Amino acid sequence: MTGARDLILGRVRESLGRAGATGEDAARRERVATRLREHPKGVVPEPADGKDAVIGQFMAKAQAAGATVEKVKRDDIARAVSAFLRSHNLPQQLRMGADRRLKRIAWQTRGAPERRAGPSDGNDLAGLSYAFAGAGETGTLVLFSGADNPTTVNFLPENHIVLVDAKDIAFDYETVWSKLRRKTGAGTMPRTVNLITGPSRSADIEQTLIMGAHGPVRLHVIVVTN
């Protein structure tokens, strides 16, 4: 395997006319190391003006991508989740992970949704996740894997409800990556990072856009304020 790798890298160097040019090779390696270390930003779109405008754009873009979006106070999460399930004639049942923020939700004592913990096996109608962040530039949710938010909850249930704290909504992806590096350490990643923009869709048949190809048919985003 290493033989094949050396062969390919050797050919790359040769094609670039760098075989044997050790001085130049060292300078090139340094450039690569610097880029990886400093991860400079490329062209980033002009951000919306102010935190409220960023949240507003996040909600508008997510809606444009086919998600339903609402902004609720932390105390009202349980009510909003139940109302969503009821409005689509779904049973009051939820699949969810062990995220502390999910556990802290003030579920009402009577008529609260039945909560099932752990990954989904494909038999759940609705899943609930807590996003790590949102990106306002395209209304994109950023979730990652772990005991807190199993990846299967994002894809197998037909209805996916995602909570995201208003304070965690940044404008651009680059800001989210900086936040991720602070959390997990540079160069380290969770097994899976999901960027989700709207519900699953396909236009492969007769170029007709239909929601719910392999993933959720509906995506409901709840922006949580304090």
Place this chain on the structure above:
Amino acid sequence: MKEPESLLREARGILREKFLAADVGITGANFLVAETGTSVIVTNEGNGDLTQTLPKVHIVLASIEKIVPTLEDMSQILRLLARSATGQEMSVYTTLSTGPRRKSDPDGPEQYHVILLDNGRSTMLGTEFQDMLRCIRCGACMNHCPVYQAVGGHAYGWVYPGPMGAVLTPTLIGVDKAGHLPNASTFCGRCEAVCPMHIPLPKMMRHWREREFERHLAPSEYTSNLKLWAWFAKRPPMYRFAARLAATSLRLLARRRGRFSTLPMAGAWTKDRDLPAPQGGTFISQWKRQRGSRR
């Protein structure tokens, strides 16, 4: 339910069972991030995500030009990808996978393998086809190509259709086998104009034509007919006379039917469809008549 919707529902149900039962999932990668050792795939359906989440083993098969240095570099190209592909600002699912499931993860594959393919890429470096390595497979060149619109993807006969295929396929299977692809272009230049990665596709198709010519790969009847055409083209009165003669005689030969189902020397065309007979004189004669009537 309308038909496309019921077809999709059916596919979802049947394929879901297959996703849940599979032991191994194989994906490609839109990007490979060097900074973190991450493979990235982009889909609207979520098929890629079921493939890399549910089975025990996730195998990534990707060629080496997919590697970008950092998450920032990936983000920059990501902004171009969906906009150039489908006109979305962002595809529904962009998923970054790094390694197998972690100790505390309740789901995800137990094994994660990345297979890096060279497959001719390293030999493209340093040649006039190097720019092609920037291609992100968005499909913008196809969406804007008049040739692709007319003939469709399967007519290209290999994995990659459209203008990018006309450039890439000869590098992968040889200009002797795929030389007709860079020849089937009007050089209108729309592919280059819409390419988000600024790949000079028509220029590279021209390079392939040159290489084909240098290696004398064009069939002899092609070159001899071209020489015959050139002889006439350099003698306009002769050209007009021959064109008039051909148009008139073909029209008379076709009689009232107006088309041919067989014709000597046009067998390749008439094998699959009729050849329409010329109607109403040559271009030059029509041009003269129309200019005359406008004055």
